[in-house]
Amino acid sequence: MNYQNPTLRRALAADYAIGLMPASARRRFEKLMLDDRALRLELAQWQDTLASLHEPIADQPVPEHVWQAVVARIEPQQLHVPAKRPFWNWLRVGALAASIAVAVTLGVVYNQDSARYSATLVTASNQPSIKIQAYAQYLQVEPVDLPAAPADSSMELWAIPANGKPVSLGLMPEGGKGRISLNESQQKLLGEPIALAVSLEPRGGSPTGQPTGPVLLHGNVVVL
Numbered sequence: 001m002n003y004q005n006p007t008l009r010r011a012l013a014a015d016y017a018i019g020l021m022p023a024s025a026r027r028r029f030e031k032l033m034l035d036d037r038a039l040r041l042e043l044a045q046w047q048d049t050l051a052s053l054h055e056p057i058a059d060q061p062v063p064e065h066v067w068q069a070v071v072a073r074i075e076p077q078q079l080h081v082p083a084k085r086p087f088w089n090w091l092r093v094g095a096l097a098a099s100i101a102v103a104v105t106l107g108v109v110y111n112q113d114s115a116r117y118s119a120t121l122v123t124a125s126n127q128p129s130i131k132i133q134a135y136a137q138y139l140q141v142e143p144v145d146l147p148a149a150p151a152d153s154s155m156e157l158w159a160i161p162a163n164g165k166p167v168s169l170g171l172m173p174e175g176g177k178g179r180i181s182l183n184e185s186q187q188k189l190l191g192e193p194i195a196l197a198v199s200l201e202p203r204g205g206s207p208t209g210q211p212t213g214p215v216l217l218h219g220n221v222v223v224l
Contacts (some may be wrong), residue, residue, distance in 0.1 A: 003032060007193070009042055013220060019045035069125075115140070119196050122220035129217050130176055130198075132157075134190055139169065143176030150184060155216065156205050159186070160195040171205055174199060195220050 002008065015021045016029050033040050115133035122128050139157075149155050150151045155172035157180065169190055170180040182190070198217040199206070208213050 009039060013039065013042040013046050013223070017043060017050055022224065058096045074126060117190060117221045117223055119219045120144075121196060121198060121217035123217060124215075130172075131194065132219075134182075134221070137182055137187065139180040139182065141173055141178055141180060146176040148175070152203050153213075154201050154203050154205055155198050156201045156209060156211070158197045158199060159189050160197055161189070162193045166197070166211055168206065168209065169196075190221075 003012075012021075013027055016026060016107040023028065033043065043175075061097050107180070115135055117134040119132045119134075120128050121130045122164065129146050130144055131142045133140045149172075157169040157172055158166040160166050167186070169182065169186055173180065196219050197211075197215050199211040199215050202213075
């Protein structure tokens with residue numbers, strides 16, 4: 001792993017400050033900081049930014065639509081399909097929200113049986129919906145709060161390269177839990193800076209090879 005890469009250094013400092021790193025990765029990062037003053041400064045900037053989020057916020061009346069959303073979550077869940085918008089507009093909104101907490105980071109792996117990357121995909125209102133871990137040849141999908149798709153529709157998972165078109169990674173497992181197998185080109189794609197998104201498509205997946213329906217979930221990928 002190239003620890004002189006500015007993007008990687010920012011992402012590692014963010015992960016450390018937020019507390020997303022596994023114990024072994026935290027120990028490696030702390031050793032790096034011993035002889036790297038610039039990396040310590042990068043971490044300090046992230047810590048200052050996060051500390052500002054704890055400043056008191058003045059009380060505000062709760063809007064009516066917030067209460068309606070609370071009631072909707074308490075009642076039996078139904079999949080809410082947002083009005084169709086251009087795919088990239090949704091992605092930019094999701095990327096902006098996610099970038100406050102964590103940067104897109106990808107690197108080398110530790111061994112064949114360990115998860116390489118992780119992502120938590122959230123709704124348009126930033127509510128966690130599914131967790132994804134990437135292994136050598138497949139993705140492991142675990143639902144957090146994922147309503148079922150309509151009977152005539154499928155949820156499709158997409159990888160979004162930094163400079164390229166969305167690439168399908170496959171349909172979401174029934175019920176939101178299971179594995180998605182990756183072919184060779186999809187495995188290589190995970191070695192690049194990417195984001196993930198889930199769109200609602202016709203039953204069986206997009207007929208065009210590109211997203212056609214509304215984006216339901218989005219999230220960034222981090223290295224483990």
